[in-house]
Structure formats: structure tokens, C-alpha cells
Amino acid sequence: MESTILKTINFNAYFGENRVVKEVNIEIPKNNVIAVMGPSGCGKTTFLRCINRMHELIEGTSTSGTMLLNNEDIYSMHPILVRHKIGMVFQRPNPFPNLSIYDNVIAGYKLNGMKISKPDRDAIVEHSLQKASLWNEVKESLNKKGTFLSGGQQQRLCIARAIAMEPDVLLLDEPTSALDPISTSSIEVLMQELKKNYTLVVVTHNMQQAARVSDKTAFFYLGELIEYDITKNMFTNPKDTRTQNYITGRFS
Secondary structure, eight states: OOOEEEEEEEEEEEETTEEEEEEEEEEEETTOEEEEEOSTTSSHHHHHHHHTTOGGGSTTEEEEEEEEETTEEGGGSOHHHHHHHEEEEOSSOOOOTTSBHHHHHTHHHHHTTOOOOHHHHHHHHHHHHHHTTOHHHHTTOTTSBGGGSOHHHHHHHHHHHHHTTOOSEEEEESTTTTSOHHHHHHHHHHHHHHTTTSEEEEEOSOHHHHHHHOSEEEEEETTEEEEEEEHHHHHHSOSSHHHHHHHTTSOO
């Protein structure tokens, strides 16, 4: 029996009076890749940003309902602790342009004023880059700027930066949409490797990608979670006609 790491109960998110995520109930099992798909503007990214409380950084936003991480209420925790436990990787690779590869990886520690010894820093950098399948490519150039890397390498550097904090959950918001097919493939392979240690929630517009990488898929439409099931079932036998229409390209 898989244990649940993340759970929402009647969860809503608002921009002012406008409710953009509506009564979402979902249970996400540990060490799975969960794809979140749906048309543009359906609440996918907002829902993702609510999981690590980035939604509230925008003025005039609010949430209601319950969101639990390992049975603890995320909205009762300190936001910095939440973001330690729940890392995020964005659509476009965003290494800090003025920092070296090495300093990019440990940026989270410095930003949070966490003092760690040089041997510990070295170990975290090597471990995180290895986990992100980047160590062998950059170990001779750790002092070069992160922006010196290719797009795919930069995205893996951002993944290394997120996992350096040893999170429980990794959120990835369309992590390959700005990458070429070869880089996309390497990130997809990496996702399968990462789920041994982390739970991944991936927003994607690419249905083929959802089918390739995820264990379960959630389909959002107009802010509602329409259907959530094992990915194979979703793509071969969706229960809701709206899911069926989306998958078959009748609306996008």
C-alpha cells in the first residue's frame, strides 16, 4: 500500500474575488511522478504554486480548505520551512546569473542564512549534481557561471539547486517547455531516477510527456480537478467526457 505524502481537502485558491482553483481533493502517493495537465488558464500552475505557498507572494491572493504534507497542515507551517520541504523548478531554466555553478547549488543555504562547513558544502554540491545527472559534465568547471551551461544543463542545475535542500516533494512547472528534444529526453529520464528519492508533481502541456513519465495524472479544467487516475487508465479509458475531449484534441 503506497503511503500518501501530499493531500488536499476541499482546497480553493483565489485572485481577489476570482476563484481559480475549486474544491480540489487529491491524494499524492510518495515516490510517484504525478502529471498535472489541462488547457491554458485552468488552474494547474496556480495549484502547483499553492503547494509550496508561492501563490501567496502575489498581492490579493488567498486560499481556503486544507493542504497536508505528511499529515501536517502546510498553511500552519512557516513558509520558509514549507519551501525547504517542497522544492520548485520553473518553466525556464533560471540559474542565478552572477553565481558559479557551485554557488548556484548551495544558494538555498546562503539565502536562508544557514552556515555550513566547507567540507559539508562540497559534499552537498557533489551529491546534488550527481542526483541531477550533471556532476560528470561540470565537475571540472564548478567555478564557472551557471549561465555558461546549455539550456538542458541549466535546467538540471536548477533541479540540483532544489534537491540540495533535501526536499520531500519536487514541483516542476513545465520543466521542458523551453528545451530542445534531446534535453527534454534527458530531463524525462532524470525524473524517473529522482522519484526513487522524491515525489514529483509535474505540470505539463505535453500529453505524450505525461504518458511517458508519470505514474498518475490529474486533469484540471476551469479550476476543477475533473479526473485523477493511474496514467494508463487516464489515456486509455478516461471516465469523464471532458478528459476524453482534451486527450483526443477536441479542445486544448
